[in-house]
Amino acid sequence: MSKIPLQFRHNGRDVAIFVDGGTNLLVALRELIGDLTPKFGCGQGGCGTCSVLIDGELHLSCLTLAETVAGRSVETLDGMKQGPNLHPLQRAFADHFAAQCGYCTPGMLMAAKALLDRNPAPSRADVVEAISGNICRCTGYEPIINAILAAAGGRASA
């Protein structure tokens, strides 16, 4: 079966790859582009660790047919840091011990970024809702919620 040419923006950079029919975006990112920040968890849409932003909207890359992002902008955790500096959300995750094993962290950060890009001053309930599709088996969620609220607070005062 022939390969399908695919072009899109990946963290602000144009990329061009060839994919097999039916390839999901997670496989395209990890195996063809070499961006290992989105993780494979369940492949069913249940865990959220493969979360990416497509045109600024939170999507699950494992359930996205790769060729549907043609011409669109895909953001992953790899594009979050600003040069040598961590993004305020990454800094807050580190400061609040929001990452233990770290496997959920890429998805949590993308879900948190999707929230703060849309709502810079979220309530605690907004944060809980925003990460409700992301599973963490280590932290019990409290440090993650606190980190996101702290990042939002830091932004508001900055």
Next chain:
Amino acid sequence: MAVTVKTFASVGEAAGALSSDRSARYLGGGTLVMRALNEGDVSISTIVRAQDQALTRIDASGPRITLGAGVTFARVLAERDLAFLHTPAQSIGGPAVRNMGTVGGNLFAPNPYGDFTVALLALDATVAVQGGFGTRDIALEEFLQSRERQSGALVLSVSCTRPASAEAFRYRKIARIKPKGGSVITLAAHLPISGGRIAGARIALGSMAPTQIRARAAERALEGRSLDTATIAAAASAAVEGTSPSDNALGSAWYRREIVGVHLRRLLSGQE
């Protein structure tokens, strides 16, 4: 395994491609079909897509509203005119799933999913379907009964009644994982009131049978009566009639039969 992806500009062409190939599946938001591919479902060898704007249209102006099959739950939540559907839409997945999952796809979501369809079933929904034979409207109940045989037809849109008031439509999803998770059971009730009495009661249940079903015995217990304690008790005790739930990781069939009446009573009496 690689599959062939066919993308069409119009729903007509997509419907043609879908009806002529048994191993073709229509890809909407991806939450069902991509999951099946990820799990190695070899029965799918072709994916059909349509980029027709008709599939994402919303008409919320009249007493019956129409949602294109490709309308996502996030879009339902962004529409102020669709406030009565916000609770069911909000009960589905996390934000990413709501950005992807569609109204049309939800009609095909197996237990413990398909919650939005429970709401639609209570609101007397019809489904516009295009097959090799042309376009036709099917009552949602009939559509669900033949769901397994509908894979060759393309769902274009779903229409449903707009409830006369906010109190006339109620929805409740019981899940173990908070705030979001698969349904233990899902209930929706449309109770139009005419002259102080219920006229045209519709109760729909999710996870109480292989597909979403109506609780007809409970509807009969409500019809023509006022919504008082005795009526609610009669409807609650009739809720289990005609159901055939299954065991799964979220609950046993026995448990579902035990709680369906309890939750219907709470739904009808406005209890949290």
